[in-house]
Amino acid sequence: MAKAAAVLGVHLLDPARGAVRAGSLVRDADGGVVFTVAEDYLRDPDRPILSLSWFEPGSDERTRDRLASRGDKIGLHGSVPPWFAGLLPEGALRELVLSEMGPGDHDQFDVLTRLGADLPGAVFITPETAPPRSAGPLHLEKVKGFEAVRPDGVVKFSLAGIQLKFTANPDGERLTLPGRDDTGRCIIKVASDRYVGLPEAEYGAMTLAQMIGVHTATCRLVDRAAIDGVPEELLAHGEKVLVVDRFDRGAGAERIHIEDAGQIIGAIGERKYTMANTETVIHMISRFSTDRRADIIESVRRVVADVLLGNGDNHLKNWSFRFPAPGKVRLSPAYDIVPTVLFMPRDTLALRFVRTHQFETVDLHRFERVASFLKVDPKWFLREVRTCVERALDLWPKAAPELLGERWAATLLARLDTLRLVEEVRASAP
Numbered sequence: 059m060a061k062a063a064a065v066l067g068v069h070l071l072d073p074a075r076g077a078v079r080a081g082s083l084v085r086d087a088d089g090g091v092v093f094t095v096a097e098d099y100l101r102d103p104d105r106p107i108l109s110l111s112w113f114e115p116g117s118d119e120r121t122r123d124r125l126a127s128r129g130d131k132i133g134l135h136g137s138v139p140p141w142f143a144g145l146l147p148e149g150a151l152r153e154l155v156l157s158e159m160g161p162g163d164h165d166q167f168d169v170l171t172r173l174g175a176d177l178p179g180a181v182f183i184t185p186e187t188a189p190p191r192s193a194g195p196l197h198l199e200k201v202k203g204f205e206a207v208r209p210d211g212v213v214k215f216s217l218a219g220i221q222l223k224f225t226a227n228p229d230g231e232r233l234t235l236p237g238r239d240d241t242g243r244c245i246i247k248v249a250s251d252r253y254v255g256l257p258e259a260e261y262g263a264m265t266l267a268q269m270i271g272v273h274t275a276t277c278r279l280v281d282r283a284a285i286d287g288v289p290e291e292l293l294a295h296g297e298k299v300l301v302v303d304r305f306d307r308g309a310g311a312e313r314i315h316i317e318d319a320g321q322i323i324g325a326i327g328e329r330k331y332t333m334a335n336t337e338t339v340i341h342m343i344s345r346f347s348t349d350r351r352a353d354i355i356e357s358v359r360r361v362v363a364d365v366l367l368g369n370g371d372n373h374l375k376n377w378s379f380r381f382p383a384p385g386k387v388r389l390s391p392a393y394d395i396v397p398t399v400l401f402m403p404r405d406t407l408a409l410r411f412v413r414t415h416q417f418e419t420v421d422l423h424r425f426e427r428v429a430s431f432l433k434v435d436p437k438w439f440l441r442e443v444r445t446c447v448e449r450a451l452d453l454w455p456k457a458a459p460e461l462l463g464e465r466w467a468a469t470l471l472a473r474l475d476t477l478r479l480v481e482e483v484r485a486s487a488p
Contacts, residue, residue, distance in 0.1 A: 061089045061136060062190040066171060068093070069182040069204075071313045072106045074384060077182065077202060080108050083138060085167045085190075091133040093142065095125045106315065107381055108181075109141055110346050111322045130324055136165025144321035144375070145177050146170060149220025151213070154292075158211035159194030168193040169216075175206040176215035176225070176241050179306050180315035180381075182206075212289065215242060218318070218375055219394070221256075223247045224288055226301070227311075233280065233301065235287030243307045246285060249296025253401045255466075257300035262461035263395045267363040269457060270449040271442075273356055275391040276303040305380060305391050315381040316390055320374035330373040335410040336361060337428055339377045344432050346379060346387050353389040354432065355442050358425065360392055361411060362446040365420045365479055367470065368399030373408040399473065400466050421478045447483040450474070 066083040081095040099105050100122055107113050111130070114120035133139045138146075146169055147155060156164055159172065171193040174183025184204045189196060195210040208214065212235070215225045225242025226233040236242045250256045261279050268274045280301050282293040293299065306316045319342060320326070325333040340357045347353040364372050371394065378390040398405045399417075406415040412424035425443050429436040451474070458467035474480050 061085060061087055061165070061167075062192065063087050064167070064171065064188070064190050065186040066167075066174060067184045067186045067204075068108075069184070070106050070108060070315060071180045071182050071202060072384075073308075073312055073314075075106070077204070078102075078106055080105075082186065083142065083167070083170070083183070085136070089134065089136040089165065089167075091136065091138050091167050092128070093131040093139050095131075100125055104384070106180075106384065107387070108315075109317055109321065110342070110379060110387070111141065111324070113346075115346065133166070136167050138166045138170055140324035140326050141317075141321050142166075142170060143326050144218060144318065145179075145181060145216055146173070147216055147218060148327070150222040151217065151219070154222070155213050158209070158213055159192075162192050162194070164192055164194070172196060172207060172209050173214070173216040175201050175208065176236070178216065178218060178316060180313040182313075212287070217245060221247055221250070222292065225304075226285070226287070229286070232284050232286055234285075241307060241311050241313065243304055243309075243311055245302045245304060246280075246288065247300040247302065248282075248288070248293055249299065251295045255296065256396070256401075257296060257298050259400055259462065259466065260394070260396045261300055262458070262466070263367050263369065263397045264392075265461055266367060266450070266454055266457065267360075267392065267395050269453050270359065270363060270366075270446045272359045272363050272395075273391050274395065275305055275393045277301060302393060316378050318375045318379075319377040322379075323374070325374045330375050331408055334374060336407075337412065337431060339374070339409070340428060340432065342377075342379075343389055347389060348385065348387050354434065355438070356389055358428075358439055358442050359446055361420075361425075362443055362479070363392075363395065364407065365417050365477060366447065366450050366474065367395065367397045368405065368417060368473060369395055369408075370398040370402065370405035370417075371396055371408050376408075397462075397466075397470060400469060418476055419478055422482050443479070444483050444486070447480055448487070451480070451484075 064085050068080045069077045072078050079096050080099045083093050085091045112124040131139045184206045196207050198205045199208045224246045226246050264274050278301050279298045306314045319339050320330045343353045376394045380388050380390040412427050425439045426436040429439040
């Protein structure tokens with residue numbers, strides 16, 4: 059079926075410079091979508107980074123070549139190029155968006171048109187031609203000085219991932235969905251009918267990870283009755299929701315750019331589990347972080363936490379970079395740490411780690427291999443691994459029952475005895 063041709067402007071909301079136009083997304087009548095980088099952005103040596111996939115540290119010439127290349131900036135049949143697809147919701151949230159768009163043949167370009175004024179990070183997408191009817195019921199209003207789309211319905215934002223979630227702002231003791239010309243400063247993750255107690259499990263795991271040194275996003279459990287603006291039927295599967303403060307929004311709701319590892323390498327859909335391994339992610343951190351030492355060792359803590367907690371869903375889109383200031387690139391706070399083994403006892407690591415997906419077979423030697431690959435001192439890695447494991451063994455027996463309840467805590471603590479990493483650390487303790 060022929061599609062309405064349309065053009066979207068792609069901007070970065072830079073805290074220092076305001077809106078910087080990075081280029082345009084054009085859909086033709088056959089559904090082909092092309093991202094073309096703006097000449098002014100291409101020629102600007104001080105351009106804010108849109109994506110690390112199009113950035114070469116230390117070489118503006120090679121950065122310009124990557125930006126100008128068209129190979130990874132094309133989508134077919136209404137699919138947007140992979141980097142932009144990584145901004146869009148999946149799963150339950152996508153289904154809710156499509157239901158609010160109404161009957162019709164809605165593609166990714168339509169969804170991006172509809173939600174472009176409130177995307178992850180500092181990307182801001184506005185229509186430069188009339189919005190296509192296939193983007194569903196919406197209206198235009200002034201946002202950030204642009205004529206931007208304001209959808210009709212509950213979902214006026216995009217958050218990546220398959221779990222049902224909403225953006226919200228604190229309002230006294232309550233949390234409300236963002237109002238006109240606003241963006242949410244926190245994320246509400248609602249309970250699931252399939253995984254009973256998921257908000258409580260994620261909160262517990264995030265807190266336990268923080269106790270062993272992982273830098274986590276700030277989160278808390280809130281009664282569902284404190285949430286305004288979310289339909290009651292979407293809150294009906296549990297008494298608690300998880301509220302996570304957004305690290306891509308500032309205190310005044312200014313937008314801070316982020317992108318995840320899946321976007322950087324173009325991993326869409328299930329390829330977020332298969333297109334790379336943990337070493338690839340750590341190599342990205344080593345290459346791009348402007349505080350390499352701190353962020354590499356943080357990545358080590360996160361791998362240890364995944365093994366100890368049984369987090370089998372730390373895929374490529376759960377590793378993100380944050381751009382807090384011009385010239386600064388940092389690993390973002392950790393998020394979506396879930397003890398998936400409590401729901402799926404046979405679960406394994408989402409990304410292969412030095413040739414294994416099995417939690418039980420991760421050992422000290424594998425961390426040594428990663429250190430050698432990065433050309434850093436293996437003793438530095440192993441010291442941090444041992445410290446994390448020792449903290450867990452010391453602190454979790456008391457904390458886990460309070461956070462997860464006796465049954466889940468007993469399961470989590472008992473599985474520590476099955477892990478080779480724990481066995482080796484215990485054996486080497488003085």
